[in-house]
Structure formats: C-alpha cells, structure tokens
Amino acid sequence: MSLPRQTSDDILAAITVPSSSPRATFINWGRTFSCRPLAIFEPENEEQCELVLDLAKREKRVLRAVGVGHSPSDLACTGDFMLRTTKLNRLLEVNLEKLYVVVQAGITLTDLHVELAKHGLAMRNLGSISDQTLGGIVTTASHGSGITYPVMSADVSALTLLLADGSRVRCSRDERRDLFLATLCGLGATGLILTIQLQVERAFWLKDEQCSRTFDDLIENFDEIVRSAEHVRFWWIAASHTVKCSVVNRTTEPKRPLIPWFWRSLMAFHVVQFLLFLGRYLPYLNTLTGRFVAWLASKPVTLIDDSHTIFNVECRVRACFPVLPSLFAPSIYPQHTTEFALPLALAPTCLRALGAWMDAEALNPAGLRPHFPFEIRFSGGDDIWLSPGYGRDTCWVGIAQYKPYTLPVPYRTLFAKFAAICLAHQGRPHWAKAHAPLSPEALRGMYPRYDDFVRVVKGVDGEGVWRNEYVRRQVFGEGITDGELEGGREDGKGVGLEERRFRIRDVYTE
Numbered sequence: 001m002s003l004p005r006q007t008s009d010d011i012l013a014a015i016t017v018p019s020s021s022p023r024a025t026f027i028n029w030g031r032t033f034s035c036r037p038l039a040i041f042e043p044e045n046e047e048q049c050e051l052v053l054d055l056a057k058r059e060k061r062v063l064r065a066v067g068v069g070h071s072p073s074d075l076a077c078t079g080d081f082m083l084r085t086t087k088l089n090r091l092l093e094v095n096l097e098k099l100y101v102v103v104q105a106g107i108t109l110t111d112l113h114v115e116l117a118k119h120g121l122a123m124r125n126l127g128s129i130s131d132q133t134l135g136g137i138v139t140t141a142s143h144g145s146g147i148t149y150p151v152m153s154a155d156v157s158a159l160t161l162l163l164a165d166g167s168r169v170r171c172s173r174d175e176r177r178d179l180f181l182a183t184l185c186g187l188g189a190t191g192l193i194l195t196i197q198l199q200v201e202r203a204f205w206l207k208d209e210q211c212s213r214t215f216d217d218l219i220e221n222f223d224e225i226v227r228s229a230e231h232v233r234f235w236w237i238a239a240s241h242t243v244k245c246s247v248v249n250r251t252t253e254p255k256r257p258l259i260p261w262f263w264r265s266l267m268a269f270h271v272v273q274f275l276l277f278l279g280r281y282l283p284y285l286n287t288l289t290g291r292f293v294a295w296l297a298s299k300p301v302t303l304i305d306d307s308h309t310i311f312n313v314e315c316r317v318r319a320c321f322p323v324l325p326s327l328f329a330p331s332i333y334p335q336h337t338t339e340f341a342l343p344l345a346l347a348p349t350c351l352r353a354l355g356a357w358m359d360a361e362a363l364n365p366a367g368l369r370p371h372f373p374f375e376i377r378f379s380g381g382d383d384i385w386l387s388p389g390y391g392r393d394t395c396w397v398g399i400a401q402y403k404p405y406t407l408p409v410p411y412r413t414l415f416a417k418f419a420a421i422c423l424a425h426q427g428r429p430h431w432a433k434a435h436a437p438l439s440p441e442a443l444r445g446m447y448p449r450y451d452d453f454v455r456v457v458k459g460v461d462g463e464g465v466w467r468n469e470y471v472r473r474q475v476f477g478e479g480i481t482d483g484e485l486e487g488g489r490e491d492g493k494g495v496g497l498e499e500r501r502f503r504i505r506d507v508y509t510e
C-alpha cells in the first residue's frame with residue numbers, strides 16, 4: 001500500500017500507545033517478564049498492520065505481534081516494535097453447513113464463545129482459560145485435554161497472513177502447505193496471522209466427574225483411566241500422594257452447576273494465598289498447605305454445563321463456584337509456570353521418577369518445598385512441525401510456583417530439576433512457558449521437521465522482521481553458548497530466562 005508519508009505517519013500516530021501510558025510497557029500476565037518496546041501499535045484493520053510493517057522495515061526493527069500477553073515466558077517480548085492484535089477481533093464468516101467460522105486472529109476466546117453461541121456453535125476443545133487470543137493459541141499450539149483431541153491449532157483449516165514482504169497470503173493444507181504447517185505453532189515467526197478459519201461444532205454440554213485417587217492407583221491404571229473419557233485431566237499433589245481426577249464426557253443431562261458458595265471460595269482463596277505468602281519464609285509450610293488443599297479437594301464433585309464452562313477451570317472461579325475446582329485454577333495467582341509434553345507411553349515412568357524426586361526432596365531437611373499441584377493433561381498426536389505433540393500421543397505435565405500478592409518466590413532450581421527429568425523422558429517444552437533454551441541440534445533431535453521450519457521462516461522472512469529475541473534465542477540458537485545451554489538445565493541458571501542481552505527484563509528477582 002502506498003500512501004503519502006505524512007498520511008501514513010498520522011495513521012501510525014493515531015494507533016500508537018502514548019509513551020506516557022502505563023500500557024507502553026509490556027508485562028506478561030504472570031508478571032514474570034516485562035519489556036519496554038520502542039513503540040506499541042494497536043491497529044484496527046489490515047491496512048494499518050501493513051503500515052506498521054512498513055515502518056519496522058524502514059527502521060530495520062523487529063516487529064512482534066502480541067495478543068493479551070498470557071505467555072508465561074518472554075515469547076511475546078521485544079525491545080523494538082510491538083503490534084497488539086486485540087482490536088483485530090471480528091467474526092467475519094459463519095458456515096453452518098461445513099461447521100467453520102472465519103475470525104480475525106486478535107479475538108479472545110471469551111468473545112469467540114459469545115459469537116459462536118449466537119449461532120449454536122462451540123469450539124471442540126479448550127484449555128484452562130479463555131482469556132487468550134485465538135492467534136496466541138494457534139501460534140503456540142496451546143492444548144486442552146483429551147487423548148483423542150490434538151492441540152487446538154489442529155482445528156484450524158486455513159489462515160491468512162501478512163508476510164514480511166508486505167503481501168497478504170492464504171494458506172491451508174491445500175495451498176502453501178509448508179507455510180501453513182510452519183505457522184500453526186510458528187511462534188509468530190512466519191508473519192502476522194490476520195484471519196483464522198476454525199473448525200467448530202454444534203454447541204454441546206459436558207459432564208465433569210471429579211474424584212480423588214492415590215498416586216499409585218493412578219499410575220497402575222494409567223492407560224485405562226486416560227482413555228476412560230473424552231477429556232481426562234489430573235492435578236497431582238505430591239505432598240499427599242493424591243491425585244484429583246477430572247473425567248469429562250458429552251451429555252444431554254440437565255445442567256448441574258454447583259451452588260455458589262461465596263464465603264468458602266473467598267476464604268480458601270485468601271487463606272491459601274496467605275499460607276503461600278508464609279511459605280516464602282517457612283518453606284516447609286508449602287507441604288502442609290499442599291496437604292490442606294488435597295483435603296479440601298477430596299470430596300467428589302459432578303458438574304454439567306456449557307462446554308467452555310467445563311473446559312475452563314477458571315470460569316468456575318469467576319462465577320464464584322466452590323473452592324474445590326477453584327483451587328486448581330491455574331490462574332488464581334500470578335505465577336511462574338513451565339510444562340513439558342511427554343510421549344504418552346513414557347508418561348507413567350516419568351511420573352514415577354518425578355514422584356521419587358519429590359519424595360527425596362521431602363525427606364531432605366534442606367530440600368525443595370514446591371507449590372502444588374502438578375497438572376497432567378493429554379492430547380492426541382498431530383502433524384504440526386513445531387508442535388510439542390508432533391507425531392505422538394502426548395501427556396502434558398506442568399508445574400507452577402504461585403506469587404502470593406505478586407511477590408517473588410523461588411522457582412529456578414525447581415524448574416531446572418523438573419526439566420531435567422522431563423527431558424530425560426523425551427519431553428518437549430511448551431513453547432509459551434518458561435524453559436531453558438535448547439540448541440538447534442537438540443531441537444532437530446526433538447522435532448523431525450525442525451529444519452523445514454527454519455527453511456520456511458527464512459524463505460518468507462529473510463531479514464527476520466518477525467523474529468524477536470525469544471525466537472532468535474530459543475528456536476534459532478542465536479546469542480547463547482553451549483555452556484549457557486547446559487548450565488541452564490543442570491543448575492537452574494537461565495531456566496528463569498532472565499534476559500540481559502535484549503533489554504527484556506525478567507521482573508523476578510530471587
């Protein structure tokens with residue numbers, strides 16, 4: 001698009017976040033990473049996106065797309081230009097016959113659910129929350145849980161992209177297939193996703209039956225339990241050797257939401273937060289808090305509701321539903337979090353190794369006393385080049401360290417030891433979550449199509465306009481030495497991704 005410079009400058013000025021605004025600094029949701037880009041743009045249409053791209057190329061700057069900043073790592077950060085997609089959020093097309101919709105990539109899932117419901121439609125699978133943008137979900141291969149359901153990017157049937165050369169292109173499994181498979185879980189490196197064609201389903205209800213089991217019982221019957229329902233997920237509290245199991249199936253039974261229990265919910269939220277706060281000074285308290293939470297969560301629960309209400313753990317917190325599910329909401333407190341995708345077949349062995357590690361820490365008076373729980377979920381294999389679920393049925397294991405009252409808590413040693421065990425069991429890190437950089441050689445071993453990904457990215461973006469600091473470091477292996485790579489995994493240094501080279505600040509100080 002060619003406009004007189006003055007006109008394009010005026011348009012750019014109108015969509016630039018004022019530098020005096022607090023929003024001119026980017027801080028991720030978990031309050032673990034922040035950066036101060038040279039400018040943040042909030043375009044409202046595709047032409048404005050093109051102008052921002054033009055500017056970035058003229059100024060020889062990186063341009064980073066960002067959704068709502070829910071990635072727990074510095075994935076969305078840059079010191080150069082940032083393009084926030086949240087005003088590109090319209091539903092463009094609904095096809096009730098072929099069951100797909102076309103939406104702009106900046107729409108949040110929460111807004112998408114509202115739009116879909118108007119047409120009696122719903123997403124077929126979801127993760128724990130719906131705050132994210134669809135673009136953010138797709139580029140990170142975010143997942144829900146269910147062994148026959150691949151990562152959510154697999155529900156995308158076509159995309160339009162703004163490429164680094166300024167062209168707008170469409171890709172799918174039939175058109176520019178390589179670009180399509182690189183862009184689903186492309187970490188924003190192939191271009192700006194403008195629109196997404198998403199396969200959806202007729203709206204449905206889910207029945208969630210939750211109960212507690214012992215850890216040993218779960219491991220002994222692992223495969224049977226994982227395949228016992230459409231969507232199965234676990235929250236394992238190592239301190240009590242118990243697992244809260246959620247087993248979810250479609251249903252036509254009447255809705256059965258839990259009765260709001262404001263007082264108990266409120267109490268639990270604040271009591272647990274206060275205990276976590278005390279745990280900063282008296283780490284052994286974390287073990288007792290874990291047992292307390294396991295006790296609170298031991299009662300069986302059955303819920304029936306709209307699919308997204310059941311998929312999203314956090315919905316129930318927002319609706320002030322009882323304490324039991326809310327204590328397992330991943331987002332109740334700002335947090336550090338990391339997650340690995342294990343091959344399903346190795347999951348029981350890996351979980352046992354994690355259990356043995358936790359027991360050893362508990363026996364050691366100076367051992368780690370982590371927060372809880374381990375979150376365990378599942379996805380079916382997919383063919384998306386950089387998806388952690390590529391080519392194999394997957395068991396996802398995640399841990400978090402909550403930040404009570406947003407205060408710092410230790411997490412590096414814990415995350416490093418956790419990562420070492422997962423990596424030893426062929427784990428692949430969740431791209432959006434904190435993890436130590438892996439070398440291109442390691443990535444090549446993990447992802448059979450890694451070289452194809454690099455080829456496609458370099459082919460469509462030779463200058464690296466869309467390649468931010470995270471992508472250069474975590475995917476292309478730039479700016480890191482072998483020593484740093486190994487050190488990051490073994491002794492915890494670097495696992496927090498404290499980034500000094502690129503003006504990105506890890507707001508955590510241990």
Ligand SMILES: Cc1cc2nc3c(=O)[nH]c(=O)nc-3n(C[C@H](O)[C@H](O)[C@H](O)COP(=O)(O)OP(=O)(O)OC[C@H]3O[C@@H](n4cnc5c(N)ncnc54)[C@H](O)[C@@H]3O)c2cc1C
Pocket residue numbers: 029030064065066067068069070071072075076085105106126127128129131132133134135136137139140141142143144187188189191192193194330331432
């Ligand atoms: C509380 C919480 C719960 C979560 N639950 C889950 C879960 O259940 N399962 C799971 O797998 N993950 C989960 N995540 C991770 C989350 O789904 C991802 O981090 C997701 O990318 C966040 O979306 P976002 O809109 O915030 O994207 P951002 O964090 O803003 O950006 C993420 C990436 O997407 C890219 N991007 C965004 N929009 C575009 C676009 N239009 N074009 C090109 N690139 C783009 C950015 O460049 C960046 O690389 C959770 C995170 C949090 C904080």
